Every structure is written in C-alpha cells, then in structure tokens.
Amino acid sequence: MFFSREQGIVAMRGSTPESMSPQAQRSALEVLSDEALMARIADGDEHAYQALVDRHLGQSLGMAAKVLGNRAEGEEIAQEAFLRLWRHAPNWSPKGAKFTTWFYRVVMNLCIDRQRTRRATMVPLDAAGDPADDRQGADDQVQQAQIGGQVAGAVADLPERQRIAITLCYLHGMSNKEAADVLDINIKALESLLTRGRRALKDRLSHMKDELMGFEQ
C-alpha cells in the first residue's frame, strides 16, 4: 500500500489526520523508525502503538516462547512487554540505544524473571508450532514435528544465558552485536555463550544427524 508524500509528511510531523483512512494512516506510519513511533506513542498515539505491535509482536512472542520453552508463557511475556512499552513511552528516551535493544532486553528480562519465580513447565514447542503445510506428506510432517520438538527440548535444557544467546542469534537472526547489546555484554562474552551453547546442542543432538539428513533428502 502506497501513500502520498503529503500524507507521509503529515504523519512524520505529528498527528495523523482523522481524514485519512485507517489503511492510509497505517501506511504513513510504516515509514517511521521505531524511535519515531515511540515519540508518538509518548503523546498517546494509539496508531503508532499498533504499528509497533505489528512490527515486533511476532518476534517478541517467538523469542519468549523459545526461551521459556512454553507458548502460553511466551504470550504472557509478550503482553507484559507491550504493556510496559505503552506505560513507559512518555519517559522513554533512546539515549543512543536503539528501540529494539531496549525492547528485546525488556522481553528477555521478563523471561529471566519468570524462570526465576517459577520453574517453567516445559511444553515442547512442537505442540505450539504452526499447522504444517498441506503440500508436505504426512510422514514428513510428523518427522519434522519430531525433530523440531527434540531441538526445542534441547534448547530449553541449556543454561539460561546460553539459551537466550542461541535464541537471539540463531532463531531470530540478530547480529552478534545486536544480541550482545540486548544481553548487555561484550562480543567476546556473547561468543563464549554461543560456543558453549552450540557445543552442548551438538552433543545432545548428534544422534539426530542421520535423521536430519534423511529428512532433507
């Protein structure tokens, strides 16, 4: 959906005019940076809030569910993180940090708090995955679900910070710099977490190598 330069400029300047259709308003907000949207949310702009939800809900839910090994808890964490975003927006200041660094740090800290207050009931994520593609054969679907479930279980068994590092870098494609910022550690420390995490996963999952290769063929 495209919008006119004029609509974009209006959206950049401040209020989103009521005369614009909801679709046009959404499109106008899409070009704004996360930080610019936060500035608008600070002024109570719910459209800007919705735009940030659209951008980051999937990622934050996926991270939380994988770190906690539990979809329901992941949903609670995502909800709490967005509530904090809304509440703290008036006081939020980038201070040189990107919005994503702040927001995903909130998500990860909520996950850590959750784990410390009560041991998560590990519901393997294979029960939480999307419905499989109809075009795949039934056997493939079952095998894929089994592999996914075992990997989810192995990731869930990693020590907390290794699990978070693996989740951010390998399951959500963050660069090592971004992940180090979220964890508030330096790159060397992140490398160490990733190395230990991957080695543990390799030991734990090495028996699945043949299974995986067979599945790929």
Added chain:
Amino acid sequence: MTLEDLRNLVDAYGSDPGRWPDDRRDAAEALVERSADARDIVEDARMVDDLLAAMPEVAVRPALRSQIGDLPRQHKQERKKRRASGWSFGVGHLIPQLAGAAAALALGFYLGTLNVVPVDSPFQVANTEVVDLVDYVYGEDLPEGIEL
C-alpha cells in the same frame, strides 16, 4: 588460522561465512578451501544450524494480537494520571522514598543530640572527653560497678 581457531569460530558463529566476523572471514575461507578437515568442521556446524532451523515458528494468534492491541484503551486513564501529576519526567515517583529518608534523617539528628546514657551510669562519658581504655583492657582499676 588453525583448525582449532576455525572450530572456535564456527562454534560461535555457525557455518554461514556471512555471519563470520570480517577480520577472520578471509583466513577461515582460505583454510576451508585447502583443508578437508576444515570442511568437516564446517559441515558439523552446519548440522547444528540445520537443526536449529527445524525449530517450529510460533505464530501469533489473532486473539493475542487483539488483546495486546487493546492495551492502550485499557490503560489510558492510568497513563493520563501519571502524566497529570506533573512529576512524571522527574523525581515524582521518588517522593515517598525522599520523605522517608528526610524523616529518618531528622529522627537520627534528634536522637544524636540527646544524651541517652543515664546520668548516674558509670559508662557516662561527655561527648568531648577522651577515655583511655588501655588500663581497662589489662584489668587495672576498673571503675566501680564494672567487671570484665
């Protein structure tokens, strides 16, 4: 770069050279090019990458999206109250703590000005008096009423 260096590199960054740090990528790729052992190390790392890629995605339920989308409407009043306080950007939220600290300071100062040791106590010492405790330590001439 040695095979051990390469092992450490792929254990941290995976098998995709695109993720390897710029300052080590060329050396690592050159090693992979000329060494079969190096290629085995990268292949092992690829197995872990493939397994991680097999983890199921977590889809957002429409009901969750709707619940989270409604949060501003549910919490609008609460945020208005915060901002209306006029202190929301500063130390407004610290007022109870500051009041408590001030009260504790005043009470401490008041108690400090009182001489709480009874007047007829053998322990009573004027604030300005220096007491030599050496004799007491060696058991000599303790004031009446004090025993070690």
